[in-house]
Amino acid sequence: MSEERDAVEAPLITAIRSGDTDRLQDILAEGGDPDTRDARGAPALCLAIQTYSHAATRLLITHGADPRTCGPDAVRPLRRAVESGSPALVEALLARGSRPYYPSSELLEMRELALHRYRCGAETELRRRTGAGGAVTRTRVKEEDFLWVDELTLAGATVREGHAAILTLLEEALRPRTRLRVPFRDMRDRAMSFPDQEHAVWAGVTMTLAYRRDQETWTAAEALRTHPGPLHRLLGAEVLRLTHLFDESDEDAFAAPALEIFLDWSTHESDHAVLAEVLTGVAEHGDQRGDLALLPHAGHPVALVRHTVAAGFSRSSAFPGGVRAALLELTADPDALVREAACRTIAVGRDRDPALADAMAARLTDEVRRVRFAAVDGLALHDDERCVEGERALRPGEPGDPLAYELSEVWRYQQRREAGIRIHPLEG
Helix, strand or coil, X not given: CHHHHHHHCCHHHHHHHHCCHHHHHHHHHCCCCCXXXXXXXXXXXXXXXXXCCHHHHHHHHHCCCCCCCCCCCCCCHHHHHHHXXXXXXXXXXXXXXHHHHCCHHHHHHHHHHHHHHHHHCHHHHHHHHHCCCCCCEEEEEEEECCXXXXXXXXXXXXXXXXHHHHHHHHHHHHHHHHCCCCCHHHHHHHHHCCCCCCEHHHHHHHHHHHHHCCHHHHHHHHHHHHCCCHHHHHHHHHHHHHHHHCCCCCCCCCHHHHHHHHHHXXXXXXXXXXXXXXXXXXXXXXXXXXXXXXHHHCCCCCHHHHHHHHHHCCCCCCCCHHHHHHHHHHXXXXXXXXXXXXXXXXXXXXXXXXXXXXXXXXXXXXXXXXXXXHHHHHHHHCCCCHHHHHHHHCCCXXXXXXXXXXXXXXXXXXXXXXXXXXXXXXXX
């Protein structure tokens, strides 16, 4: 039966079933019909949702798939995605170009469905749907980029625990039409239900609040800096940081207040996760005072904080003596991510002290490949010939190695050397 189906199945449908998004993209680019149906009459978009492929869903929507089309079960794609519990699927369907396809009544209905699923819980819904007892298998799955949710499986049925994030997405889609505005406290509590910065629910809340970019939200977020609970302080710090980071206007009214808040906050925060967020906020301003705020934490006992410090030092001018000394120590840190961050900060900085190049050269034999790459890259950017030998010593990676592109800096160094050009001809 499977062989018969495969023999008549459209290549676009086969690509979706097999998870081959590269092939799907090629077919669509060559004029393939994004509304192709399988042998049972299910449209490609519904199949992409059933297989939890947000990449395929986005490709189909981008190439004009009709988000209103239903399969034999008469369930619309948006409802199918909301029921799945996958925020990435819903986000793909709610791409700005497709939003006019959804009447406000449908978005409101889906919001109520997402709210109900969130309040009941994914496990309760899964047991109701299957009528099965026994243990639920819970697996962390990547949704998109660095975000994750839990995927629950029972008796062959699957649902993801992202309905709170879906709720946030639907509310944002409704806001221009209905002026819907969820109170800050409710958004805060929603994030607290999934206390992880890389969880899709937490990330959805902080980004939504940051994009509001108004005084009411700013004041509520700032008030959390004195909350006794570190998770509340973390939420407040992230919302303040992202409010400034996402502001692309010329005014950026929250830039100066954010810097002053973070500079003060960094002197007394006791929780390492909150401190790392605050120090990241300091560094993102590119203010010279930031180096002074980061420096006292270079020897922090938690690697996350040291990594933030190593990555955050300003690179626009020569490092002050204290910063240079801290970076030299951080290149030999026990944590590989810290060593890598220190090398990359030195690499793109304008300080040409020979000791900094020597520190990177010492990492050419580092036990961690990523650190060796960073050292080779940095030496090339510093016009240091040791980068050539460092490149030769790196073992070839697997095909498609994401680090391989960095070695292009060695090629550029060799081209400059042959032409007698230095990147920083006026510096030591």
